[in-house]
Amino acid sequence: MFSAALTKKSTTYALATYLASGVSLLAMHLVLANIYEPSPSGNPRFTLFVKSRKHPYYLNGRVLYMLLSQVALAFAYLLRTVLLDRFAVRWTQVPAESDAPEKHPFRLARVVTTLVTVGLFVGFSIIGYTALFGLVRSVVLPFVYALPYVSQFIRPFTAHFLRGPWTLTLLFRNWSLVWRTFFIGVTTAACWELAESPLDETVAVAQATADPALTLVSGITSTDGFFKQFAYAELERFASEDSPAASARRTALFADQKYNPNMWACLCRESLLTLGKDYQLFLRRGEPAPAAA
Structure with missing residues (x-):
């Protein structure tokens, strides 16, 4: 180590x-x-x-x-x-x-x-x-x-x-x-x-921006590990919050048609890629990825 x-x-x-x-x-x-x-x-x-x-x-x-x-x-x-x-x-x-x-x-x-x-x-x-x-x-x-x-x-x-x-x-x-x-x-x-x-400690910043959903998706797609961690932690609160305003924000995220691809597609794709990378790291028992042939 x-x-x-x-x-x-x-x-x-x-x-x-x-x-x-x-x-x-x-x-x-x-x-x-x-x-x-x-x-x-x-x-x-x-x-x-x-x-x-x-x-x-x-x-x-x-x-x-x-x-x-x-x-x-x-x-x-x-x-x-x-x-x-x-x-x-x-x-x-x-x-x-x-x-x-x-x-x-x-x-x-x-x-x-x-x-x-x-x-x-x-x-x-x-x-x-x-x-x-x-x-x-x-x-x-x-x-x-x-x-x-x-x-x-x-x-x-x-x-x-x-x-x-x-x-x-x-x-x-x-x-x-x-x-x-x-x-x-x-x-x-x-x-x-x-x-x-x-x-x-995680820091919540999405609510202070003009488009909280876009900020969360941008943080999740970040290459910086800490930004990604904070974004996922805030996404958990974003998904579990029980209020009319939170429900409206979730609906806006799911129904987004402003961007191509839309925010929900980006969120799903990046989450699956993160899970796949973590699973491969688990299979390698923490060892770095081998060099490409």
């Missing part, structure tokens, strides 16, 4: 969006922290380089830790999104009338479940990332410095990481930094989740 997702452009766009938004949110936090949380000496706490006249290009370990945590969280969230198959169209059944969103505009249970899920996901991600960060500092970095020529390029920026205290003690000495990183990650993941959740 993951290898197939890597071949899609949507996966690349999603990763770029996660990385850009995560780093941007961290940059905003660091700017505000430098303004409202200065160090005892009055200097900014979170700068890219440490304040040292002897070694002006030493990277700030705290900023590097938070920056890489956002990058790791972006990759972890992308993996979660791929495993949840959120980039694929979900042909789910339209909610019943008793579960209609307009009757329950605020579902507290769903909001709480989402926040708890995001918190647990970010918590486990931060734990794994912190362990990986410590492993890189204590094992990988000394090995990289042993390579010829490589140390000459990275020594002006990272030499102080080798002379610091034990990695395990750094975890307890910088516990507030870990908590800060966790809450930044929760905020970032919550923004991603809230931005993507509305895309799972």
Whole structure:
């Protein structure tokens, strides 16, 4: 599944969006922290380089830790999104009338479940990332410095990481930094989740157009899977609604003679083609169609 997702452009766009938004949110936090949380000496706490006249290009370990945590969280969230198959169209059944969103505009249970899920996901991600960060500092970095020529390029920026205290003690000495990183990650993941959740809900647009039936048929014949899904979901409500106005709209659809072929013929043909394609996909067990000879 993951290898197939890597071949899609949507996966690349999603990763770029996660990385850009995560780093941007961290940059905003660091700017505000430098303004409202200065160090005892009055200097900014979170700068890219440490304040040292002897070694002006030493990277700030705290900023590097938070920056890489956002990058790791972006990759972890992308993996979660791929495993949840959120980039694929979900042909789910339209909610019943008793579960209609307009009757329950605020579902507290769903909001709480989402926040708890995001918190647990970010918590486990931060734990794994912190362990990986410590492993890189204590094992990988000394090995990289042993390579010829490589140390000459990275020594002006990272030499102080080798002379610091034990990695395990750094975890307890910088516990507030870990908590800060966790809450930044929760905020970032919550923004991603809230931005993507509305895309799972169908949107009714036909009633706002001059010819609702024509809009539905146009959506059903669309090559975009999401437009097709939304059109079929709206068509289900269009067919099941019990009112004189809905009955008149259905009659207009069935009796259409304005277009050639008429809308009912287009609807039947496209529905049969969709069923046939889905059945062939079922027979292939989800595998792509073979290349034409």
